[in-house]
Amino acid sequence: MANKFQSIETKHYAERDAFFEGLKKLDRRAFMRVAGISAGIVAGMGKLTPNSFQLVNVAEAQGEKPKFSFAYISDTHLYENKLNDRFVRAILKAVDDVNALDPQPDFVLFGGDLAQLGQAGELKLGAQILKSVKAPIKMMVGEHDWFLDMGELWKDLFGAPNYSFDHKGVHFVVLNSIHEKDFWTERKLSPMERMKIVAGLDNGIQSRFEVGAEQRQWLQNDLAKVAKTTPVIVFSHSPLYKYYKPWNFWTDDADEVQAILKPYEKVTVIHGHTHQLLSNRIGNISFHGMLSTAWPWPYAPEGLPSLTVPMNRADPFSQFDGCGDGRMDVLESGLVDKLYNLWQRDPITVRSAYLGSGGKQSAPPKPKLPTY
Amino acid sequence: MNLRMKLLVVPCAALSFAGGVALATSPETKAEPLPKHVLPASKDGNLVLGLCDGETSMEVPGVKDGQKLTRAQAITATAQLMDDWRKKNPNANWDDVPGPVLAQATPPAAKKSPPPAPQPNPGAKPAGNDVRQGGVGAQTGASAVPQQQKANLQTGHTYGAYSERDEQVWAASVQETVKEGHRVFHDAEALGGTVGVSCDMCHPDGANTHPETYPKYQVQLGRTALLRDMINWCIENPVRGKPLADGDPKMRAMEAYIYAQRKGVKLEYGKH
Numbered sequence: 001m002a003n004k005f006q007s008i009e010t011k012h013y014a015e016r017d018a019f020f021e022g023l024k025k026l027d028r029r030a031f032m033r034v035a036g037i038s039a040g041i042v043a044g045m046g047k048l049t050p051n052s053f054q055l056v057n058v059a060e061a062q063g064e065k066p067k068f069s070f071a072y073i074s075d076t077h078l079y080e081n082k083l084n085d086r087f088v089r090a091i092l093k094a095v096d097d098v099n100a101l102d103p104q105p106d107f108v109l110f111g112g113d114l115a116q117l118g119q120a121g122e123l124k125l126g127a128q129i130l131k132s133v134k135a136p137i138k139m140m141v142g143e144h145d146w147f148l149d150m151g152e153l154w155k156d157l158f159g160a161p162n163y164s165f166d167h168k169g170v171h172f173v174v175l176n177s178i179h180e181k182d183f184w185t186e187r188k189l190s191p192m193e194r195m196k197i198v199a200g201l202d203n204g205i206q207s208r209f210e211v212g213a214e215q216r217q218w219l220q221n222d223l224a225k226v227a228k229t230t231p232v233i234v235f236s237h238s239p240l241y242k243y244y245k246p247w248n249f250w251t252d253d254a255d256e257v258q259a260i261l262k263p264y265e266k267v268t269v270i271h272g273h274t275h276q277l278l279s280n281r282i283g284n285i286s287f288h289g290m291l292s293t294a295w296p297w298p299y300a301p302e303g304l305p306s307l308t309v310p311m312n313r314a315d316p317f318s319q320f321d322g323c324g325d326g327r328m329d330v331l332e333s334g335l336v337d338k339l340y341n342l343w344q345r346d347p348i349t350v351r352s353a354y355l356g357s358g359g360k361q362s363a364p365p366k367p368k369l370p371t372y
Numbered sequence: 373m374n375l376r377m378k379l380l381v382v383p384c385a386a387l388s389f390a391g392g393v394a395l396a397t398s399p400e401t402k403a404e405p406l407p408k409h410v411l412p413a414s415k416d417g418n419l420v421l422g423l424c425d426g427e428t429s430m431e432v433p434g435v436k437d438g439q440k441l442t443r444a445q446a447i448t449a450t451a452q453l454m455d456d457w458r459k460k461n462p463n464a465n466w467d468d469v470p471g472p473v474l475a476q477a478t479p480p481a482a483k484k485s486p487p488p489a490p491q492p493n494p495g496a497k498p499a500g501n502d503v504r505q506g507g508v509g510a511q512t513g514a515s516a517v518p519q520q521q522k523a524n525l526q527t528g529h530t531y532g533a534y535s536e537r538d539e540q541v542w543a544a545s546v547q548e549t550v551k552e553g554h555r556v557f558h559d560a561e562a563l564g565g566t567v568g569v570s571c572d573m574c575h576p577d578g579a580n581t582h583p584e585t586y587p588k589y590q591v592q593l594g595r596t597a598l599l600r601d602m603i604n605w606c607i608e609n610p611v612r613g614k615p616l617a618d619g620d621p622k623m624r625a626m627e628a629y630i631y632a633q634r635k636g637v638k639l640e641y642g643k644h
Contacts, residue, residue: 079567079568083567083568084567084568084569086567086569086610116568200558200572200576201572201573201576202572202576202577203558246577247576247577295573295574296574297574297576298574298575298576298579298580300579301577301579313580315592316574316602316605316606316610317592317605317609369644371580372579372580372582372585
């Protein structure tokens with residue numbers, strides 16, 4: 001993710017980090033002096049806001065150092081190269097990005113929708129490309145991978161679609177959230193007809209996504225052995241909340257899943273499917289969407305979480321605009337800062353402090369153009 | 373030739389109302405070549421006029437081919453053409469509409485007598501030059517609408533009084549075109565695409581197409597663009613197909629679909 005242009009935001013955060021690092025070395029008296037001077041300077045620049053440079057930020061800054069990082073590539077929607085090389089070029093760009101990260105991420109999450117129509121040529125091409133990722137890969141399944149053969153080939157290639165693991169004191173859970181109630185048997189649909197209906201975001205024939213009772217029970221059992229203070233990070237393809245039903249920006253049993261996660265103090269859900277900057281906070285759970293490498297989705301006409309700072313409209317004349325990949329920095333506190341590495345734009349970070357404060361602190365930059 | 377075409381506009385406009393509804397109810401799938409009306413030559417070199425039914429024609433006595441008709445001659449001639457058509461098609465389900473009146477012939481200072489009170493007269497002989505009593509809708513029952521709706525509504529012209537049934541017929545016609553647009557929008561092959569990409573992949577429900585902002589200066593093109601220019605841009609680039617002609621039924625249907633998704637949105641041409 002080497003970008004020779006640094007955004008104002010990136011520079012600001014770099015300076016801010018250096019500032020807070022420096023603060024740790026100060027005694028109380030010296031700290032108050034520095035804080036006073038900085039506040040004075042900031043006020044002089046007309047940049048004093050009620051939530052910047054206050055003690056609560058400094059207190060949090062103690063835990064803001066990343067403990068470890070992981071990267072992601074998501075929603076690549078591959079066709080076979082002979083049909084369409086556009087999406088292939090995009091995933092290769094993302095692989096280059098994560099391989100260039102220095103330091104390397106502890107692992108790379110693949111966020112689902114590796115294939116466009118779940119075909120063998122598509123899934124195998126994706127599997128082959130992902131082999132060139134240097135860091136270990138954690139795979140997640142999306143509906144585009146699943147509904148041609150109901151996950152048969154995907155499971156052959158990548159293993160179980162839901163699993164959990166522990167890493168550096170954090171409990172990770174990967175869900176298959178794209179189950180749908182049977183809409184195909186009664187209609188006597190062929191596997192490809194079923195696949196194409198699910199692949200159509202605005203195709204209302206399909207059912208809504210769900211984790212399903214069986215997997216919810218599995219999740220409950222899996223979490224039973226995890227201490228309530230242990231940070232939990234959940235990967236799901238669809239957002240584990242209800243954003244916009246007609247496009248399946250939605251998980252039908254999201255409320256039940258959230259109820260299972262509720263007892264845990266620090267929960268972060270990372271999801272794909274929505275192809276856009278998307279942030280939400282429900283109770284103790286922070287939600288982050290992932291970017292697609294293939295194309296950005298427009299924001300839905302309603303239901304956008306109020307904490308989301310949307311991204312500027314994508315430029316249709318640029319293949320990569322509004323697309324990208326990203327990185328999650330897991331902080332000492334167990335919370336997550338989410339970096340959106342937008343291709344051909346400055347990166348944007350959505351900090352845990354932003355969601356944790358209900359939007360009062362560390363707000364990401366606003367878009368210039370409103371969505372339609 | 374120009375004049376002839378102008379003259380044909382009048383009856384054509386009348387016919388196209390009935391014809392348009394019939395046409396619009398069938399989905400626009402392929403453009404068929406329009407039939408040509410070859411007019412018989414006049415022995416005396418007189419001007420020959422054709423009616424838009426593609427069959428009826430007449431010679432205008434005393435006017436040579438290439439000469440201009442006066443407005444009075446033109447109105448008389450078009451009325452006669454329509455009369456001929458009515459005689460040939462006595463059972464046609466035709467709603468009479470008032471033909472053009474020679475307004476220019478009346479000196480502005482002349483006092484107009486008040487129009488006669490409308491009287492139901494369904495059997496009245498249609499004529500190009502006078503308003504048939506009861507106006508439009510003898511067959512469709514439009515004239516009965518005011519009574520049905522128990523309201524004092526204006527009648528006697530196309531949109532004077534129309535029934536809920538009329539509205540349903542019109543809405544169904546529009547919906548057919550929108551539906552065809554939906555099909556093309558969601559089908560890479562119908563778009564002529566070669567890489568498996570269709571419009572809905574980036575624009576579910578036509579989202580983020582913002583037709584209400586066109587025409588606008590499209591910065592990337594460096595010129596003012598219409599919605600159809602952007603549709604064609606997408607067809608040529610992400611879809612990798614060939615651009616559609618302005619009148620292509622697929623283009624028309626897609627415009628219909630895209631606009632239909634934005635019903636009620638404020639029209640703001642030029643907005644960025």
